[in-house]
Amino acid sequence: MKRVDVILSERELERLIGVINSSGAPGYSVARHITGQGAHGVVTSESLEVTGLGANVHVIVFCEEPITKNLCRELKPLLNYYGGVAFVSNCEPV
C-alpha cells in the first residue's frame, strides 16, 4: 500500500477532492488549519482567516500502488499552478 500526503491551500481543497475521487482512491482524510512555509512564503492562519483565503490543509490518502499513479498524474499540474507539496511513502494495512 501507498500513503500520499498533500499539503496545499484550503482554497484548492474541493478541486483536490475531485482529483482524489476521480483517481479511484477508496477514501481520504483532511486536517484543516495547517500553517507552514514553502516556496510561496509563510502561511499563518490568523491573517488568512480574515482575508477569506483560509490556511492550508493536509490531506492523506491511503491507496494501492496503481491508484497512486493516477493520483500523482493529476496532482502535479494542480500543485504547479496553485502551489503546495505532495509526497508518497510506503505503508501496510494493520
Place this chain on the structure above:
Amino acid sequence: MKRVDVILSERELERLIGVINSSGAPGYSVARHITGQGAHGVVTSESLEVTGLGANVHVIVFCEEPITKNLCRELKPLLNYYGGVAFVSNCEPV
C-alpha cells in the same frame, strides 16, 4: 521503529486510547476535527458537531515492532465494528 496511523470517529477515541495503552506503546498523539471519506461515507465536521457525533480523529503512535503487533491485533476488531482505517510504516528516531 514503526509508525501506526489510525483514523476513526472521535466517538471511539477513548476506546482506542485504551487499546493503545494496553499494547504497551510509549505514547500517542491525537489530531481532532479530521474530516474525510471512507467506506462509511463522507464525514463533514459541521453537521456532526451539531449531532454530537463528532468528526474523525487521526491518532499517531510511534513504537517498537513487537508493540505494533499487539496494537494491530486489538485494533482490527475495533475498526471492523466501528469503521476507520489504520496503517503501519517504518521510521527512525532522530
Place this chain on the structure above:
Amino acid sequence: MKRVDVILSERELERLIGVINSSGAPGYSVARHITGQGAHGVVTSESLEVTGLGANVHVIVFCEEPITKNLCRELKPLLNYYGGVAFVSNCEPV
C-alpha cells in the same frame, strides 16, 4: 527524500521553526491543538488552553537526506531539554 515528524509543546514552536530554517529545509507544515501522551504525561487541550501553556504541535518537514542530518543534530538537544519526539522516514515526491 525524507520526511521528519516532530511533536512537541506549542510553547517551543518558535524555537523549532528557528532550527528548521537554519537547517536549510525548503519548508514545513504545522498542525496545532494536538493532544497526546508521552514521557512527560498526558497533554489535554482544554486545561492547557487556560493555563496558557498551549497543547502540542505536529510539525512535518519534507527535505533531502543531508538536510535531515543537520535538522536532527539541532533537534536532539531541544527534545532532550523540553520533551517531545521526532522520527524520520522515507518518501518520494509525486
Place this chain on the structure above:
Amino acid sequence: MEKVRPSPGLVDTALAFQNILTPPVLFFFLGVLAVLLGSDLEIPAPLPKLFSLYLLLAIGFTGGVQLQRSGLSLMVLMGVGASVLMASVIPLYSFLILRTRLDVYNSAAIAAAYGSTSAVTYITAESFLRVLQLPYDSFMVAALALMESPAIVVGLLLVRLLAHAPQKPGQQKVGVGAVLHEAFLNSSVFLLIGSLAIGFLVAQQGPTGVQKLELFTDKLFYGVLTFFLLDMGLVAARRLNELRRAGPFLIGFAVLMPLVNASLAIGLASLMGMQQGTALLFAVLCAGSSYIAVPAAMRMTVPEANPSLYISTGLGLTFPFNIIVGIPLYLQVIKAVIPAN
C-alpha cells in the same frame, strides 16, 4: 394583535407567515439557500457548539426559575409524565412502521430518534410564543431533558430483543451501563438538567441572582437563536442530498410522523387541560426528532445502523418541516381544540 378577525382563513395564513417571517426562520432559509446556490458561507466549528451550549443553558435556567415560582404542581408532574410516556410509546409504533421496509437495526435507531425530541424546534416554538405573547409553562423544558433517555432505552431494548444476527467476528458487546450512561449523562441532557436545577436554586435565593443572569439569558437569546438557525439551515440543506438516497418511504415517514405524533400530543394536552401555549410546546416535543443525544447513543449501541439514515431524516426533513409548517399548523389546530383562557 387584531381584535376583529375578518375571516378565520385569513388569520390562519397570517399566523403561518408570522412564524416564517421571524428573523430566526428567515435566517434558516438563508442558510438553506447558501447551500443550494453553492455559497461558501459557513459557521466554523466550534461556534455552533457555543450557540447550542448557550441556548441549553439559557432555557434550562429560565425553566428552573419558573419552576421555582410556579411550584411543583400536579400540572407540572402531569406534563412531564406525559412527555416521558410519549417518548416511550412513539418508538414502539414507529418501529412497527419502519420494520415494513428496513432491518431491525435501522428501524430501532430511527424509532428512537423520533421518540426523543429536537431542542432547537422546542426553542423556536418557545420564541414564537413569546412573539405572539401567548402564555406557556416554561417548565416544559424539563420534559425536553427527560425525553432523551426513555427513547434511547426503548431503542436499545428493541435491538436486544429482536436482533438475532450472529455476532460478527470481533464484535464488541456494549454494556447496558454504557448506553444508560450515554442516555443520562450526555452533554446536552446534563447541561439542561444542571441549568434547570441551578435556576431553581438561584430563584429560591431571591431575585438578585436571577436578574443578573437574565441580562445574559434574555437579551442575547433571540440573536443567538437566529445565528444558530442560520447554521442549522446550512446543516439541514447539506443533508438533502443524502435524503434523496433514503427513498420515498423514509421521506414520507419524516413528514407524516411529526403530524401523527403532534396530533396524539394535542389530544392528550386537551384531555389534561393544558393551556394553549403549553400544548404547543408539548406537541412540538412529540413531533420533533432527536439529532443530538439519540444519534450518539445509537452509534454506540447499534453501529450496524446507518447514521446517515437517522440523522438525515431528522435533520434534513423533520426539523425544517416542524420549523416552517409544523409550529404554526399545530398552533392553529390547538386554537381550534383548546379554548383560550
Place this chain on the structure above:
Amino acid sequence: MEKVRPSPGLVDTALAFQNILTPPVLFFFLGVLAVLLGSDLEIPAPLPKLFSLYLLLAIGFTGGVQLQRSGLSLMVLMGVGASVLMASVIPLYSFLILRTRLDVYNSAAIAAAYGSTSAVTYITAESFLRVLQLPYDSFMVAALALMESPAIVVGLLLVRLLAHAPQKPGQQKVGVGAVLHEAFLNSSVFLLIGSLAIGFLVAQQGPTGVQKLELFTDKLFYGVLTFFLLDMGLVAARRLNELRRAGPFLIGFAVLMPLVNASLAIGLASLMGMQQGTALLFAVLCAGSSYIAVPAAMRMTVPEANPSLYISTGLGLTFPFNIIVGIPLYLQVIKAVIPAN
C-alpha cells in the same frame, strides 16, 4: 458637541482625536503594539470569523430595516449606482498607474482590490458617525455589498484581455462562471445581502421582530467591533514586514490611492446632494481596499499574482491609514464642501 467654535484649526484636531480615542481604534493600536513588542496576544481562529459574521449580519439587518422605512427613493438608487460606478472605474485608473512598475497579473489583482471596499473601515466610519450623532443613510450598506462584484469582474477582464503569457504547462483554465460565482456568492457578500433582505422583510411585518433582534444587533455592536479591531491590529501589524519588501512605489500607492478615491467620491457626493454623514460613508467605501472577497477571487483567477502584495498593501497600510487618518480627514473636507442640513 460644543456650539461655540473657538477656531477651525482647533476643532479639526479635536475631530481627529475623537476618532482615534474611541475604544475600537484604541484597541486597534493595542493590537499593533502587541505585535511590535512581541507579545503573544492572539485572537485564535475561528473567533475573528465569529466577529465578522456578527458584524456583517448586524449591519445588513439594520440597513435592511432602514431601507424599508425610508423606501427605495431616487437617492438610494443614486447612492448605490455611484458606488457600483466607482467600483468599476477605480480599477481602471489604478491599473494604469500600477502597470508602470508591476506586471499585468499583480497590477490587475491590486487594482481590483482598490476598486472594491473594506467592510471594517465602513463599519468603523458608521460607528464614528453614531458617536458624533451625525445623521446618515444606512442603506449605503447595500453599496458595501454591491461593490465587490464589479471590481472582481473588471480585474478578471483586465487579465483576460491584456495578459498574453503563454499558458504554463499544466495550467488550468478557470471558467468565468466560477469567478462570477465567487464574486456574487462568496460568504461575506451573501450574508450581507441576505441580512439586508431579511431586515427589509422583517421590518415590513411591524416593529416586534425588529425590536427583538435589535437587542442583539445594537447592544453588542460596539463591543464586537472593538474586539474585531483588536484582532485587525494584530493582523495588520504582522503585514508590516511584508510591506517593507513591497517597496516605496506600492507604499506610496497604498496611501495616495485612498486620498484620490475619497476626493473623487466627495466631489460626486457633493454633486448628488448627499448629506454629510452619507457622503462620509461613500468616501470611505471608495477609499477602502478589499481584503475579503477580492483576494479570494483573485487567487482563483490570477494565481500568478503574489497574494502578499495585494493583501499587504490593503491590510497593512490602506486599512490603518483610513481608520486613523482617513475617516476624520474626509469628514473635515466634507464639512467644508457640503453644507450641514
Place this chain on the structure above:
Amino acid sequence: MEKVRPSPGLVDTALAFQNILTPPVLFFFLGVLAVLLGSDLEIPAPLPKLFSLYLLLAIGFTGGVQLQRSGLSLMVLMGVGASVLMASVIPLYSFLILRTRLDVYNSAAIAAAYGSTSAVTYITAESFLRVLQLPYDSFMVAALALMESPAIVVGLLLVRLLAHAPQKPGQQKVGVGAVLHEAFLNSSVFLLIGSLAIGFLVAQQGPTGVQKLELFTDKLFYGVLTFFLLDMGLVAARRLNELRRAGPFLIGFAVLMPLVNASLAIGLASLMGMQQGTALLFAVLCAGSSYIAVPAAMRMTVPEANPSLYISTGLGLTFPFNIIVGIPLYLQVIKAVIPAN
C-alpha cells in the same frame, strides 16, 4: 439586604451560602460534577479563550475608567504597592516551606505561582461584591496585572541562585531577557494593562465612549463569567486525579497557603485603612495562585520542574478553595476587623 440581624452566626452562614448559590459558583460545581460523573460535557477550545479575553478586557477597561474618575490618589498607589510587595515576599516564604520536601526547581516554580494571583478568583470576588452591593475600588485590577511580573522574577532568581545542578547535556540557557519579556508581555498581562490604559484614555474624553462600550462590558459580564466558571469546573476537576499523586504535603500547602496569605493581606489592609470591599479584593489577590502567566514563564525558565505539580495545586485545589470557602470566609474576617464606612 436585611437591616435587622438576628444573630451573627446565622448571618455568617447566610453570607457563605450567598456566594455559593450565585450562578457562577453553581455552574462551577456543575462542571466539577460533569467530570466526576463522566459526562462528556466540554467547552471546546478556543471558547474558553474567548471568555477569558472578554473578562480581561472588561475588567481592565472598567478599572481604567474608575481610575480616571478617582484619580491617582495615595490610596491607589499604596494598594498597588502593597500588592507588588506581597507578590515578591510570598514566593520567598513559600519557597522555604516547599524546600523542606521538594527540590529547588519545583519549589521555585510553585512559590512563584503562589506569589502571583488568579484572575478568575479576583473577578468572582468582584462580582460577589457587586451582588452584595458593597463598595470597592476597582483600581485594584491594576494590582492584578502588576503581581505577575515580580513573582516570575523572584522565581527566576531563586533558581539562578540556588540551583547548582551541572548543566544537562544539550541544555539551552534561557536568557533573563526572554523571561522578563514573558513576565511583562504575556497576553493576559498585556491585554489587562492595555485595556486599563484605554479605559483611562476614553474616560478622559467624556462619557459617550464609556457608555457605548459599557453595554458590552457590563451587561454580558455576569453571563460570560458563569460560562467561564463552568469551564473552570471541568478543568479543575480533571486536575483532581493528578493532585492525589501530589501527596498530602502539597495538598495541605494548597489549602493552608491561601489562608496564611489572606490573613497577612487583611492585616496589611487594616493598617492601610482600606475599605471592606477593597480589602477583600486585596486578600483574594494574595490568596490566589497564578495558573496563567506564571506557569508559562516557569515552563520556560525551569523545564526541570513538573508542570503538573504547580498547575494542579493552583488549579485543582487553591482555586476552588478560594472560590467556595475563601471569598465568603475572608469577607467575614474583614467585617470583624475593618469597620464599615
